[in-house]
Each structure stands twice: as C-alpha cells, then as structure tokens.
Amino acid sequence: MHRRRIVIIGATSALAERCARLWLEQGPAELVLVGRDLEKTGRVAMDLRVRSPQSSVSERTVDFQDPAAIGALVASLCAAAPVDVALIAHGLLPDQSACQADLGLCREALLVNGVSPALFAEAFAGHMERAGGGTLALIGSVAGDRGRKTNYVYGAGKGLLTRYAQGLQHRLAGTGVSVVLILPGPTATPMTAHLKGKGGPPLADADAVARTMVDAIEKRRPLCYAPGKWALVMLILRHLPRCIFNRLNI
Amino acid sequence: MISSWGRLSRAEHAVRYLADRAAAPGQLRGAGPGVCFGMGRSYGDVCLNPGGALWDMSGLNRFIAFDPETGVLTCEAGVLLRDIQRLFVPRGFMVPVNPGTQLITVGGAIANDVHGKNHHRQGSFGDHVLRLRLARTDGALIDCGPEREPGLFCATVGGIGLTGAILEADIRLRRVAGPFIDAELIAFANLDEFFQLSDASEGTGATGKASAGFEHTVSWIDCVCGGGGRGIFMRGNPASATCGPLPKGGRLAVPFVPPVSLVNSLSLRLFNTLYYGLKKRAAGPSLVHYEPFFCPLDNVGHWNRIYGPRGFYQYQSVIPRENGREATQAMLGEIARSGNGSFLAVLKTFGQRQGLGMLSFPRPGVTLALDFPNKGAATARLFERLDAIVREAKGRLYLAKDARMPRTLLESGYPRLAEFLNYRDPGISSAMSRRLLGV
Numbered sequence: 001m002h003r004r005r006i007v008i009i010g011a012t013s014a015l016a017e018r019c020a021r022l023w024l025e026q027g028p029a030e031l032v033l034v035g036r037d038l039e040k041t042g043r044v045a046m047d048l049r050v051r052s053p054q055s056s057v058s059e060r061t062v063d064f065q066d067p068a069a070i071g072a073l074v075a076s077l078c079a080a081a082p083v084d085v086a087l088i089a090h091g092l093l094p095d096q097s098a099c100q101a102d103l104g105l106c107r108e109a110l111l112v113n114g115v116s117p118a119l120f121a122e123a124f125a126g127h128m129e130r131a132g133g134g135t136l137a138l139i140g141s142v143a144g145d146r147g148r149k150t151n152y153v154y155g156a157g158k159g160l161l162t163r164y165a166q167g168l169q170h171r172l173a174g175t176g177v178s179v180v181l182i183l184p185g186p187t188a189t190p191m192t193a194h195l196k197g198k199g200g201p202p203l204a205d206a207d208a209v210a211r212t213m214v215d216a217i218e219k220r221r222p223l224c225y226a227p228g229k230w231a232l233v234m235l236i237l238r239h240l241p242r243c244i245f246n247r248l249n250i
Numbered sequence: 251m252i253s254s255w256g257r258l259s260r261a262e263h264a265v266r267y268l269a270d271r272a273a274a275p276g277q278l279r280g281a282g283p284g285v286c287f288g289m290g291r292s293y294g295d296v297c298l299n300p301g302g303a304l305w306d307m308s309g310l311n312r313f314i315a316f317d318p319e320t321g322v323l324t325c326e327a328g329v330l331l332r333d334i335q336r337l338f339v340p341r342g343f344m345v346p347v348n349p350g351t352q353l354i355t356v357g358g359a360i361a362n363d364v365h366g367k368n369h370h371r372q373g374s375f376g377d378h379v380l381r382l383r384l385a386r387t388d389g390a391l392i393d394c395g396p397e398r399e400p401g402l403f404c405a406t407v408g409g410i411g412l413t414g415a416i417l418e419a420d421i422r423l424r425r426v427a428g429p430f431i432d433a434e435l436i437a438f439a440n441l442d443e444f445f446q447l448s449d450a451s452e453g454t455g456a457t458g459k460a461s462a463g464f465e466h467t468v469s470w471i472d473c474v475c476g477g478g479g480r481g482i483f484m485r486g487n488p489a490s491a492t493c494g495p496l497p498k499g500g501r502l503a504v505p506f507v508p509p510v511s512l513v514n515s516l517s518l519r520l521f522n523t524l525y526y527g528l529k530k531r532a533a534g535p536s537l538v539h540y541e542p543f544f545c546p547l548d549n550v551g552h553w554n555r556i557y558g559p560r561g562f563y564q565y566q567s568v569i570p571r572e573n574g575r576e577a578t579q580a581m582l583g584e585i586a587r588s589g590n591g592s593f594l595a596v597l598k599t600f601g602q603r604q605g606l607g608m609l610s611f612p613r614p615g616v617t618l619a620l621d622f623p624n625k626g627a628a629t630a631r632l633f634e635r636l637d638a639i640v641r642e643a644k645g646r647l648y649l650a651k652d653a654r655m656p657r658t659l660l661e662s663g664y665p666r667l668a669e670f671l672n673y674r675d676p677g678i679s680s681a682m683s684r685r686l687l688g689v
C-alpha cells in the first residue's frame with residue numbers, strides 16, 4: 001500500500017501538530033517535519049512516533065528567510081520521493097502597536113507571515129507541477145481578508161498569501177496539483193494564549209479547526225474558512241461600506 | 251474569564267499558556283504567585299486564582315514514550331485521559347484509574363489523586379505513577395517517584411498543585427482484552443442492602459486478589475424518595491469480548507445557561523422516580539463500552555449549565571467504615587429534609603488502602619458525592635449540618651470538589667497536613683490555598 005508522504009513546514013505550530021495527529025489516525029504515513037530548532041521538532045516527532053509506531057517521522061531544519069536554503073531543502077525533499085501533501089503553517093502574530101513603533105518588527109512580521117511561506121509555496125509548486133500531482137496547503141488568516149487597525153501588519157502578510165494562492169491556483173489549474181488556502185479564525189493555540197482569560201474574542205478549539213483543515217486538504221478545496229462560519233462573517237466584513245467600517249472598533 | 255466546573259465564580263486571570271516542556275521551567279521561574287490549571291474539571295476553587303496568574307497546562311499534550319512490554323507510558327502533564335484511552339485501548343492497554351470524566355489532564359489527575367470505580371482494587375491515580383517531573387518556581391526541576399524523593403512525591407500526589415508544576419509523568423497502564431465491561435445493575439432498597447452488595451462484590455478484607463468479586467463498583471442513590479436510601483448498584487469486570495456495542499457518536503450539549511437552575515425539588519422528585527423505575531426494570535447483566543461505563547456524562551457538553559447562573563456545589567465526603575452506615579444515613583436524612591440535592595448522587599465504598607499522598611482524599615470507608623444548586627445561605631446552612639456529621643464521624647471532604655469547607659474541617663480530616671506544608675512551593679498560591687491555608 002502506498003504510504004502518504006506529507007511535509008509540514010512550521011511543524012511545531014499547534015495547528016500543524018493537530019493536523020499531523022489526525023493524519024496518523026487515518027493510518028501510517030511518512031512525515032517530514034520542518035522547523036527551525038531540532039529539539040523542538042524532536043518533541044513533536046516523539047509524540048507522533050508514540051501515536052503511530054508504524055509511521056516514519058523525520059525532521060529537518062532550515063533558515064526560513066533564506067531563499068537559497070528554502071529552494072535546496074524543498075528540492076531535496078521532492079527528489080527523495082513525490083510529496084503528496086505539503087502544509088505550510090508557520091506564522092507570527094505580532095503586537096500591532098509595537099510594529100507601528102518599530103519598523104524592524106514590522107518587517108519581520110511581514111516576512112514571516114507573507115514572504116517566507118510564499119517562497120516555500122513557490123518552491124513546492126514547481127516540483128509538484130513537474131511531478132504532475134500533489135496538494136499544497138497554505139495557512140492564511142481571516143485577518144488577511146480586510147485590513148483592520150488592530151492587526152493590519154499581520155493581516156497584510158496573510159493577505160499576501162491569499163493573492164499568492166490565487167495565482168498558483170490559476171497557474172496550476174488542470175495540472176493535477178491542488179492548492180488549498182486555509183483561513184482560520186481566532187483559535188486557541190500558543191499564538192493567541194495572551195487573549196485567554198481576559199474576556200477577549202471567543203477562541204475556536206484547535207482540534208476542531210485542525211479537523212476542518214484536514215478535511216479541506218483531503219477534498220482539495222481551494223478555499224476553506226475554519227471554523228466555517230467565518231466565510232459568512234468575512235463576506236459581510238469585506239463588503240461593508242467604508243463609512244460604516246471605519247466606525248467599527250475592531 | 252475563567253470558571254471551574256461548578257461555575258460558582260467567573261473571574262479574570264492572567265493566563266500563561268505552557269506548550270513546550272523545555273521552555274516551561276524558564277516560564278515558571280519567578281512567575282508566581284500563580285497556580286496550574288488543567289481542564290478546570292474540579293468543582294470549586296482548587297484550580298483558580300482570581301485576578302492572579304494561572305498556568306494553563308493543557309498545551310503540554312505530547313506523548314513522550316511508550317513501552318509495550320511493561321505498559322509504561324511517559325507523557326506530558328496536559329495529556330487528557332481520554333486521549334490516552336483512545337490511543338491505547340485498541341493496543342490492549344487502559345488507564346488504571348478512571349474518574350467519572352475522562353476530560354481531565356494527567357497533571358490534574360495526579361494533583362487531586364483521583365479515584366475511580368475500582369478503588370478497592372487499584373487504589374487511586376497516584377498509585378500508578380512511577381515518576382513525575384516537577385518544575386518549581388525557583389527554577390528547580392526535580393524528578394521524583396515512590397523511591398526517588400519520596401517526600402516530595404507524596405506531597406505532590408494529591409497536593410492540589412501547591413508543590414510545583416508537573417511537566418511530565420511515567421504512568422503504568424493496565425493490560426485489557428478490549429474496550430468492554432461486563433456490567434450488572436442491581437436495585438437496592440436501603441443502605442444495609444447497599445453495604446451487603448458492596449461487601450459481596452468487592453470481597454471484604456481486600457486481600458488484593460483479583461480473582462473473586464468485581465473490579466468496578468459504584469451506586470447511584472436516590473436522595474429524595476424512598477426514605478433516602480434506595481438506589482442502583484452497578485458493578486462490572488473487564489470483559490474478554492472484543493466486539494460489542496460502541497458508544498453513540500452523537501454529542502448533546504446544553505447550549506446556554508438557563509436563567510434559573512433547572513434542578514429543583516420538583517424536577518428532582520420526577521427524575522429520581524423515573525430513573526429508579528427505569529433502571530430497576532433494566533437490572534441485570536449487559537456488555538458496556540468503557541466510555542459510557544466510566545463517564546456517562548462526557549457526551550453531554552456543558553451539562554454543568556443546567557444549574558443556572560449561580561452555579562452549583564458538589565459535596566463529597568468519605569467516612570471511616572465503622573461510622574459509615576450511620577453517618578451516611580444521617581447525611582441523607584438532612585439532605586432529604588432540606589429538599590435540596592440533585593440526581594447526581596453517588597455512593598461507593600473505598601478499599602482498605604490509604605492514599606499515598608499526604609493530602610489524598612481516598613481512605614478506607616464509604617464516600618458519598620452529591621451536587622447542590624447554589625442557593626446561597628440555605629445551601630451554606632445545609633453544608634454546616636453535613637460538616638458536623640462528617641467531623642463527628644471522623645471523615646473528610648474532597649478538595650477537588652470543595653469551595654467552602656471551614657479550615658477546621660481540613661485540619662481534622664487531613665492529619666498529614668503539617669507534614670505537607672514543608673513541601674509547598676512558596677511561589678504557588680490558589681484561591682483554595684488562601685482560603686484554607688492562609689497563603
């Protein structure tokens with residue numbers, strides 16, 4: 001039987017980790033975890049090995065801002081054997097006002113959320129196109145749908161991914177390669193931990209969001225809001241006239 | 251805003267989410283005063299620290315190693331018992347001690363040294379912990395177990411989170427043939443019958459032999475009708491069957507908090523009469539999946555909301571066996587007279603073992619657990635009358651369920667309290683520790 005080969009970029013992300021657990025529940029697979037710290041990816045790998053002793057789980061590190069390193073890593077991963085699924089999950093939720101005060105921070109947030117994942121996507125797209133198949137999944141955010149004063153630096157990085165995914169979908173239509181763009185709403189993970197306990201926005205359960213993600217990847221859906229209700233909320237928010245939108249404190 | 255299961259309070263907390271066991275000691279160093287929070291399945295204030303720091307341990311949910319030869323599992327402290335079961339039951343292993351809900355963390359299970367329906371055979375959760383790793387707020391990281399640093403270990407098992415943050419643990423799982431239990435329901439008419447059934451099912455004297463009797467026993471008791479002593483005795487043994495009825499996938503949930511408690515003397519009478527009648531008719535043996543057997547309510551989301559916006563208390567006592575019958579009868583009498591109480595009323599005899607933790611709740615005797623909607627002063631007065639019975643009978647109350655016991659009852663119920671205090675982490679403080687220990 002063919003074991004699925006799945007590469008996860010930003011594999012220490014809580015959402016990515018939940019997805020990996022769900023994939024292994026479906027049956028043994030070959031997982032490659034890519035992160036920036038071997039000890040940290042190692043803890044994720046150990047857990048996955050206990051969950052699925054028959055699976056093979058390996059780890060790689062890379063400099064997430066180095067185009068040459070990204071290109072070389074993806075090339076070596078794709079040369080070893082065809083990649084069935086690549087999930088690009090890393091991201092960074094910065095403090096908006098800190099970004100406004102510090103352009104260095106602002107730049108980092110734009111690079112981590114926008115440029116870096118786009119470079120990984122570009123690299124995978126080429127190899128998958130040549131291989132004639134594969135699913136490339138990107139995690140954007142509902143924050144990328146319309147810029148808001150409370151988080152437009154993060155939103156702009158994520159918005160870049162939305163455009164990038166659209167372009168790749170256009171380019172790869174009819175090739176057997178699918179590009180899945182996932183847009184989560186606020187979800188309970190380390191990224192949003194500071195919002196908990198304070199009466200902030202209600203946070204979705206990470207496990208439920210991961211289930212929606214895995215399902216969308218399985219079905220190769222081009223666009224997936226998670227949880228699904230955000231599709232409607234963002235439809236309204238995107239189309240809200242500016243005179244009303246500007247009065248909202250969101 | 252954070253509440254515990256009883257929903258008696260809702261308060262802001264400065265929540266710190268611990269998700270990386272390597273980073274956790276650094277995050278905790280000097281971070282106090284605060285306290286760990288697992289799944290908040292405790293009923294009272296043991297896991298709360300209103301206005302202060304709360305360390306959310308649920309992100310530490312990774313397995314670390316499993317040895318199929320010995321059944322020893324190493325995992326992070328935020329792993330849920332449910333997730334252990336779902337992964338390992340198909341491989342022939344089960345968590346040795348299962349409380350009435352599986353939606354709790356390993357850390358919470360250790361910190362309250364939880365018990366299940368098999369206490370007379372397997373003791374409590376701490377009896378199956380071989381090692382735990384504790385991070386203290388002074389930055390120390392200490393491994394302890396029954397042989398290594400036994401003092402700190404016995405203070406931490408049942409230590410209500412006050413000795414440090416448990417980051418990981420080694421737990422010995424038990425071998426099982428499959429997920430099923432051969433269960434049996436028996437109606438009983440009064441407490442004498444209950445004790446006879448318990449003794450007959452558990453094999454009194456508790457030699458620890460697994461051959462005779464039943465691994466699991468527990469009873470539902472009707473606290474309003476029939477003189478407050480009738481009930482349904484449930485017992486069971488791990489089944490050798492590997493196929494049988496699977497739990498229904500569907501999940502119910504109480505969607506919102508009703509403006510008043512749905513549990514009142516009328517609904518209580520109605521429910522108890524119906525439940526007793528139905529179960530009495532259903533009495534006899536059957537094959538049951540472990541999930542509905544151990545945790546019948548886990549499939550009903552947010553059931554704690556039925557008690558309305560003021561929340562509810564659980565009162566759980568254990569009374570030494572020699573005073574058990576009389577004290578239980580007296581408590582049931584007080585409860586019936588008050589017209590309070592709820593359908594969730596549980597009676598069980600514990601086995602002959604003392605908990606290994608200095609503040610472990612289980613001890614030889616009989617335990618009674620009952621939910622009460624919060625009716626303010628009236629509920630407080632009823633509890634004072636129950637406290638008097640417990641104190642007189644040399645019993646104790648369960649800290650995992652408590653939100654109001656007086657300090658004197660803690661002191662009389664837990665003779666190893668002074669010894670325990672030596673092991674406290676001075677950087678840890680909870681609503682309960684301030685209420686009962688002053689700091």
Ligand SMILES: Cc1cc2nc3c(=O)[nH]c(=O)nc-3n(C[C@H](O)[C@H](O)[C@H](O)COP(=O)(O)OP(=O)(O)OC[C@H]3O[C@@H](n4cnc5c(N)ncnc54)[C@H](O)[C@@H]3O)c2cc1C
Nearest residue numbers: 288289290291292349350355357358361364365410411416
């Ligand atoms: C429906 C229901 C049925 C129940 N049935 C039973 C039963 O049959 N038997 C029984 O014994 N109990 C029972 N309980 C109580 C429950 O098992 C305990 O309260 C359990 O400790 C809750 O675990 P938690 O993970 O939610 O921890 P919490 O309630 O969040 O915390 C409990 C305590 O553990 C500490 N803690 C949590 N994590 C850590 C950590 N990593 N390190 C150090 N300290 C930590 C907290 O500080 C606190 O003192 C039941 C509860 C419910 C809701």
Ligand SMILES: NC(=O)c1ccc[n+]([C@@H]2O[C@H](COP(=O)([O-])OP(=O)(O)OC[C@H]3O[C@@H](n4cnc5c(N)ncnc54)[C@H](OP(=O)(O)O)[C@@H]3O)[C@@H](O)[C@H]2O)c1
Nearest residue numbers: 010012013014015064089090091141184185186187189191
């Ligand atoms: N949680 C939400 O509410 C939410 C909502 C919408 C979208 N998202 C998106 O979902 C994805 C997963 O997030 P999560 O919630 O799972 O968060 P998370 O657990 O905090 O994971 C963040 C991931 O990003 C990586 N990362 C952070 N900074 C990085 C950097 N400078 N360079 C490279 N990698 C970096 C982290 O790696 P290290 O472990 O090495 O730090 C980690 O793998 C992210 O893209 C996030 O933007 C999340």
